[in-house]
Amino acid sequence: MRKINTHSFIRATRSTPREINRQILLNLVREHQPISRADLARRMSVGRGMVTSLVSELLTDGSIYEGTTVDAPRGRKPMMLYVRTHDRLVIAVDVRFSKTYLMLSDFNGTPIALETFDTVVEPEALVATLARRIPRLLKTHRAVGKCNGIGLVVPGMVDQLTGRVLNAPQLGWRDVDVRNALADATGFSVQIENAPIACALAQMWLGQRGGDAPRDFVYVTVSDGVGAGVVVNGEVVRGHNNTAGEFGHVPIDPLGPTCLCGSRGCLEAYTSNLATLSRYLGHEFSPTETRHLLQESGLTITDVLARARSGDRRAAAALQETAEHLGVGLAVIINTLNPAQIFVGGEITEAWDQLAPVIREIIAKRALTSLAAATPMIPEPASSYPRLRGATALVAAPIFAAPQVA
Amino acid sequence: MRKINTHSFIRATRSTPREINRQILLNLVREHQPISRADLARRMSVGRGMVTSLVSELLTDGSIYEGTTVDAPRGRKPMMLYVRTHDRLVIAVDVRFSKTYLMLSDFNGTPIALETFDTVVEPEALVATLARRIPRLLKTHRAVGKCNGIGLVVPGMVDQLTGRVLNAPQLGWRDVDVRNALADATGFSVQIENAPIACALAQMWLGQRGGDAPRDFVYVTVSDGVGAGVVVNGEVVRGHNNTAGEFGHVPIDPLGPTCLCGSRGCLEAYTSNLATLSRYLGHEFSPTETRHLLQESGLTITDVLARARSGDRRAAAALQETAEHLGVGLAVIINTLNPAQIFVGGEITEAWDQLAPVIREIIAKRALTSLAAATPMIPEPASSYPRLRGATALVAAPIFAAPQVA
DNA sequence: CCGAATTTGTTCTTAATTTGAACAAATGTG
């Protein structure tokens, strides 16, 4: 039951039903392809004439194409329809603290080419670097298809209205406009998003499960920072000023260490990669001090994971504690939002087999109902490049979105 | 950007635009009444012929009525339209630990009659008591109008599909079906909802601000329990199994007291009425022990509030600490959901002038951006009966809801 | 091999609603 906003409503017009049905049909093709007109008519409970008309429009505008006919037990062989994805390309950019990833992919998120370089932290210089590399990448792969836009993912809060990065502590950015600068420099439209939301968008729009893709879930990223992308009813929850999702800053101990954000005892201070490394090194979490030690030792989270698996007890104990705190944080999400499922991303998912039993135990204790305690938690390996696929989704997904009315 | 659910979509038909526009018009009348057809046409950017047609339908089905004409500077005097509310009545029921409130109101939430009685905790007996009182109440006020349904608010989790109360610790209920039992016993349709969500619905649908009514907010109730109703984009967030909103069970101290839910250090164990009373009595929060002491002493939260205002330092200190913890909890909500505003309900809002500065200070420290820190917090006095008005909204609001498509 | 049955895809007609123009009613002003 949704309330109409009488200051900002979208009236229905004569073309509204057609737009709605065309989008429904397009999504059905995308999730059930290859599919015939007759099958579409059955699934939509409309006449085949209606489907023919809508399909004609989509063929004309290039969203779908006709493939082959397939054998049928009787009657005329149906002509199968597909969504055009292979020749519609996206430049996906993932900016992280140390490395920037640049991928050319198609509308499915299938990678075509991947480059990586050390992050240029100065915004103008980063834009210049991207503006040099992107045309070159596209030229190299010009035969594959045409670029439809650039998706850019950053580790910070993004204002979707202005495209400005409000705050990205890992990069030292505050109120920075890279979206419009990159659009001007490359001539492509650029969409920008924060990392957990981008990962959530990838799961929703480019997941492998088609029609069973999740529409009510939380994507938690445990990495340099800890944050979440929240999706309710098939739509990302951004919040009034675009700053929702900061589950990393839920305080779980009033006497805990001081977090990067300035508060004490944040979930992030217990569960981020830096927190796990601090614990392994045997001292309290301190962003600046721990970073310094790590730079000197060259130790990474992947090292600790490997050591834990090899029997290093200190490493195992460090991970165990991370799992316990992560369990508390996920229980908070389960109790406050009650998602259908939770995705967990970040380097530590490589040790999911070790983390999951601990997390499960904490959740069993803290979730308010047994059904809530059974919320599926699905790790996503870093090797599936969730942020880059999220960047792709930023560009590809809008053509499939439900029309807005009322 | 919302994803279409291809397993459960609602196709548009020929009548879809008309239904959408009728609902938009109805909401415009409700929020701008009295209003003329011409004015509606201007606000909707449609021809006056269209409005005449939609208004005819709404006049015929009894949703609106014509009032008087009003003076205009020139031309024909316009005929003003109103939503019918005064003669459309609702039985609103608020079941609490100690008292049950029963109100007859109109569709605006304007009270006509109010009764209260000691809560009969046994579900069948409660239904029988209500089934006896409701017809009597309606008979007494039969001349006012006709009853359109019953709204029932309980302090626990409700499954909206089956209408069952999953868990209401204050009442000792688990998996209880009072909705269908009450519907059978009275012959009216019954809608049931948990308390924080009902309060949120009241704010959204029956608030005093008409078109400026909130659509992205959180309603926090601080009472016997602590919970929240979350509203995103004009729609309540219930969660996958209808258990979202349990912000009272965010753990803020791992060594904190054991909560009613079994976990340690929950926000509720620091901020509920029982927590404040425990603190005032000088011992650690313990639901059973503290209840016992309170039953013996007859002390209530209202007593402590009055004592704090009268200079009782122990009472003031108890409230101060409650405010500090509530600040932490509200900062969690601000960081994780970034609502446009937060409503706070419960008895302690009587002391809002004392609580607010403390809460503000904690939030200023913990919110991640200064804009988020400035999130308006609006206390709602218990004397405006938010739960009862929420019960009214359960019945009245659906006729104004946006149609569902795609 | 052919007629019948079945399925897919296309075309066409009808019905419902939006869109916009024209008209009717009801005012105020000079």
Place this chain on the structure above:
DNA sequence: CACATTTGTTCAAATTAAGAACAAATTCGG
């Protein structure tokens, strides 16, 4: 009293859904 203005109603045209009819393309059984 004529004209201008505003509100409200009626009507015709345009667009789209809905459904029927038809065309094309098959398989099967006699």
